[in-house]
Amino acid sequence: MILVMNHRAGDDEIEAVIIRLEKLGFQIHLSRGVERTIIGAIGDKGHLIELDLEAMPGVEKVVPILRPYKLASRTFHEEGTVIRVGNLEIGGETVHVMAGPCAVESREQLLSAARIVKEAGATILRGGAYKPRTSPYSFQGLEEEGLELLAEARAATGLLIVTEVMDAKTLPVVAQYADILQIGARNMQNFFLLREVAKIDKPVVLKRGPSATIEEWLMAAEYIMSGGNYNVILCERGIRSFETYTRNTLDLTSVPVVKHLSHLPVIVDPSHAIGKWRFVTPMARAAIAAGADGLMIEVHPNPIEALCDGPQSLTPENFAGMMADLRRMVEVTGRKMP
Numbered sequence: 001m002i003l004v005m006n007h008r009a010g011d012d013e014i015e016a017v018i019i020r021l022e023k024l025g026f027q028i029h030l031s032r033g034v035e036r037t038i039i040g041a042i043g044d045k046g047h048l049i050e051l052d053l054e055a056m057p058g059v060e061k062v063v064p065i066l067r068p069y070k071l072a073s074r075t076f077h078e079e080g081t082v083i084r085v086g087n088l089e090i091g092g093e094t095v096h097v098m099a100g101p102c103a104v105e106s107r108e109q110l111l112s113a114a115r116i117v118k119e120a121g122a123t124i125l126r127g128g129a130y131k132p133r134t135s136p137y138s139f140q141g142l143e144e145e146g147l148e149l150l151a152e153a154r155a156a157t158g159l160l161i162v163t164e165v166m167d168a169k170t171l172p173v174v175a176q177y178a179d180i181l182q183i184g185a186r187n188m189q190n191f192f193l194l195r196e197v198a199k200i201d202k203p204v205v206l207k208r209g210p211s212a213t214i215e216e217w218l219m220a221a222e223y224i225m226s227g228g229n230y231n232v233i234l235c236e237r238g239i240r241s242f243e244t245y246t247r248n249t250l251d252l253t254s255v256p257v258v259k260h261l262s263h264l265p266v267i268v269d270p271s272h273a274i275g276k277w278r279f280v281t282p283m284a285r286a287a288i289a290a291g292a293d294g295l296m297i298e299v300h301p302n303p304i305e306a307l308c309d310g311p312q313s314l315t316p317e318n319f320a321g322m323m324a325d326l327r328r329m330v331e332v333t334g335r336k337m338p
Contacts, residue, residue, distance in 0.1 A: 002076055003039040003053060006060045013058030014039070020051065027226075031077060036060075040076050042226070067261070069218040071225040072232070077263040083231045085179055085203050086160050088123055090233055091265030095330050095337050096294040098124040098162050098205075098267070099319065102309035103131050103139060104146035112301040114153040116316045120323045123338050124180065125150065125159040126296055130166045131308060132186055139307040143170075147177040154179075162205055162296075168196045175200050185209050185237055185272075188220050198227020205296075207235045207269070214254055218262055234258060234266045235296060236287075238273030247275025247312070250283055255290040267294035271312045277303065280314060281322040288329045297322070 005014055014037055018028050026043035053062050065075045082091040090096055099117040104110050104127045114125050129146030131139060142149070150161045162180035165171050166187070175181060180203045187193055188209035197204055204224055208217045221232045236255060238248025250273035258266050268287035270280045284295050300306045300313040314322065323337075330337050 001041050001062055001064045003041065003062050004060045005037040005039065005058050007035050009037060009058030009060075013056070017053065017056055017059060020053075020056070024051070029071065029076075033079075038077075040071070042070050068215070069222040069262070071230070072218045072221045072262045072264055074261060074263045079263065080259070081230070081263045081265060083203050083233060083265060085231075088160065090203070090267075091293050093335050095288060095292075095326070095335055096124060097122045097297060097323065097326070097337075098126045098294065099297040099299045100126040101128075101300045101306065102298050102313065103128045103307055104142050104149050105139075105307050107149055107152070109301060110149050110153050111156060113299055114157045114159055116301065117299050117319065118157045118159055120316075120320045121327075121337060122297075122323075123159065124162050125153055125157070126162050126182075126298075127153075128164050128308070129174070130164060130170060132164075132166060132184055133308075144173055147174065151177050165193070165197065168193055171196055171200070175202060178202065180205055180233075182235075183207060183220075188212055188217065191220075191223055194220060194223035195227050198224045198229045200229065202229075203231040203233060204229060205233045205235050205267070207237050208239065208251075208254070210238070210240045210248060212239070214258060214261070217254075218258070221262070221264060232264050233293075234262070234264050235269055236266065236273070236292075237269035237296075246273070246279070248273045250274060250287075252283075252286055252290045255287065255292050259291055265293040266291075267296055268292045269296040271296070271298040271309070271314075275312045277312055277314055277318065280312065281318070281325060284322055285325055285329050288326060288333060291333075295326075 026041040029040035031038040099122040131141035160179040164182040165174040182205040241249040270283035298313040303310040303313040
């Protein structure tokens with residue numbers, strides 16, 4: 001539930017409400033706005049009748065949150081959340097592009113990709129050091145060596161780093177290098193990993209599972225937020241359907257729907273959704289038109305030689321052309337790019 005405090009409510013009245021809720025085991029989240037202070041309370045709703053909170057001084061009204069995801073709900077936090085990482089803000093007026101190779105393959109490959117995406121206007125470098133692959137015989141990533149190369153690329157270009165964390169065992173070392181942690185689609189409902197990530201004070205990109213409903217996706221975000229990490233960025237990356245021509249089916253309806261239901265930023269990964277490079281640019285434009293706060297794009301200096309996901313990776317020339325297209329689209333929507 002949320003408690004809307006009267007605009008004249010003083011600090012003493014707000015504190016009294018918090019103390020009363022905490023005594024009954026409620027988890028408290030305080031949000032001070034320009035005109036109103038909102039107190040979010042997560043706990044046993046069976047205590048609400050005995051509390052009679054609307055009778056307390058300073059309380060204007062009590063609003064129950066009916067959806068199963070409480071902290072991620074826009075009822076709990078009406079204004080959109082802006083997540084700050086480094087000198088960037090994700091979820092505000094600026095649309096950010098996270099770009100780079102699917103996997104870190106070598107120093108030369110990564111530094112080349114980093115310079116390419118930086119020059120074209122990306123602000124965050126993506127690259128996998130630990131790679132979850134369908135086949136155990138496919139390239140599995142350079143692991144910590146890959147993380148070290150990502151850190152070197154950050155130092156050389158100024159780009160922030162987003163990379164995937166596979167499990168709780170490797171989480172500490174990934175968190176040591178990454179600016180943003182990524183939970184892949186396969187791990188969206190790995191609840192033990194979500195609880196561990198919640199303990200890390202870094203933003204998290206949470207990809208939608210291939211068969212996950214929107215509610216299941218938001219409930220996964222709730223796991224992270226209920227553990228104390230509210231810096232969750234949702235990422236639509238396509239869902240499974242009967243269609244086989246593309247890798248997945250990009251569900252762009254999820255962007256406005258989730259932004260209606262939740263205050264969290266939403267980005268889109270058209271590369272994994274489509275699986276074919278020639279369709280990435282039009283779907284990136286469509287994602288921006290749908291209201292996405294950013295994009296995650298796979299770019300490789302030479303996709304033909306890529307060890308992972310070459311068919312969906314843009315060449316440097318194609319990526320530069322896409323970024324030029326996006327700048328025009330972003331301007332039409334009243335936003336901006338760096």
